[in-house]
Amino acid sequence: MRRLESINETSYLSVPNAGIYRKIMRFFYREYEKMRFQLYKEDVFALLKEENEFADYTMNQLEADLDALVKWKNLTPIQDPGKVYTIQDYKNKQYRYTMSEYAVEIERLTVRLENLFMESANLSTNFFVRLEKSIEEAETMQDAGLKEVNEWWNLLQEDFKRLNQNYQDYLRDFYSGKTERLMKSVEFVLHKDKFITYLRDFVQELQRYSKRMEQVLVRQMPVIENVVLEKVIQSELDIPHAFLELHGNLEPNIRENVMGKWVSLKRWFLDTPGGECESHKVLKITNDVIRSIIQNAALIVQMQNWGISRKDDYQKFLQMFLKCESMEDAHRLSAHVFGVQKIQHFKVNCPREEDRINSSIYEEDPAEFQIKPHIRTYHEKKDRRGFADRSLEKMMQREAYLKNVKKQEETVMRYVKNKKIIFSEIEETVSEMTKNIFLQWIAMANMNSQKAGQTEFGQEYRLLQETGTCVLKCEDGDLTMPAYVLEFK
Secondary structure (H helix, E strand, C coil), rough: CCHHHHHHHHHHHCCCCHHHHHHHHHHHHHHHCCCCCCCEHHHHHHHCCHHHCCCCHHHHHHHHHHHHHHHHEEEEECHHHHCCCHHHHHHHHEEEEEEEEEEEEEEHHHHHHHCHHCCCCCCCCCCHHHHHHHHCEEEEEECCCCHHHHHHHHHHHEEEEEEECCCCCCCHHHHHHHHHHCCHHHHHHHHHHHHHHHHHHHHEEEEEHHHHHHHHHHHHHHHHHHHHHHHHHHHHHHHCCCHHHHHHHHHHHHHHHHHHHHHHHHHHHHHHEECCCCHHHHHHHHHHHHHHHHHHHHHHHHHHHHHHHHHHHHHHHHHHHCCCHHHHHHHHHHHHCCCCCCCCCCCCCCCCCCCCCCHHHHCCCCCCCCCCCCCCCCCCCCCCCCCCCCHHHHHHHHHHHHHHHHHHHHHHHCEEEEEEEEECCCCCCCCCHCCCCCCCHHHHHHCCCEEECCCCCEEEEEEEEEEEEEEEECCCCCEEEEEEEEEEE
């Protein structure tokens, strides 16, 4: 149990003066990465003085802090005999300080913790493809060597481990306090579509690959459990494990480890009698995150709209208040905006004006009661934006339309000769608009049993058909059609 004792080397991370100790150790770690393993106290003091918060820091304080770090075994002092020129120098003991192995690993850990949320966790589906490929290769592992089986097993477990870590790290952020506050901020609305698209793509891919992985696992399970896993255990036994061999429990530990990893992989994709598989849970969690993003975004947009609409209301009421001609009008406007000060509820049963039994209810004056739904989510829809006077634009549009209609009428009716339009006698090229009008008149008459119709200009006509066909020259090409004749009344 010695390995479970307290670790003195981590003391500098939690003591009251931890800020200064961590700064000193971070300087040592940065220089260590530059292959500068030993530093004098003067070097450390010069680095500290470059920081503004150490402006009043003294050499005596640094010596005390270095002694504390030496006591905690974070730093190892090495006396430098080459710099001793006097007896006084020897008494002062000029030291060079170097980081201990524990201290290097601790600082490396703190750097990783500081950048933990900067690492790019993602919902990549590439691991599903690689896992499927590895499971498909299980049949070939029956005849493979132990070294090749071991490499196959390690690759399979590494992909499975990365899959678990990635989705847990990515989805964990959505359940943290910081992310919940961010999702309820206005800035998040700008990025919600990107998150939703990314999560939905992952859900679609997970649905597709989880079903394929389930089929592959069911198909390959007999081979893996009966043959391949035993070869995996044998390949692990071929690797020397000093600690386990000394205690004589090598084979049971390796078997337990291998079987446990295989059961975890199966439970990720296959349902068990005790519950559903992990992939289904991930789908539910992802859908829940998408739902939460949409709800928060809708709430933020709704709150923004409420704020805008109330602002418009206040501006409108202020303008109306300034236009009030008397105090009585101002009181009435105030009552309309803020309501009555003392609210009273009345329950009435309207009496009839006449008690005659022969009188109809329709002969009495109506009584009106405004009914509203008694639910919290009910809100009256009101358009508070107002409207602009567009009478001039409407008049201009009307004039332009009438002018266009008049032009169409003049263009079309000039083909009328002797109250007839004979399409076989039209030799000039007609415009696309004129062709469409002609075809509309012909179609309208053909739908009538009497072969008659009325133009949009008010003229009544009758459709006649001569023998043969004719060609109507148009701007967009020649139209071959029956030799129709339109005869106007």
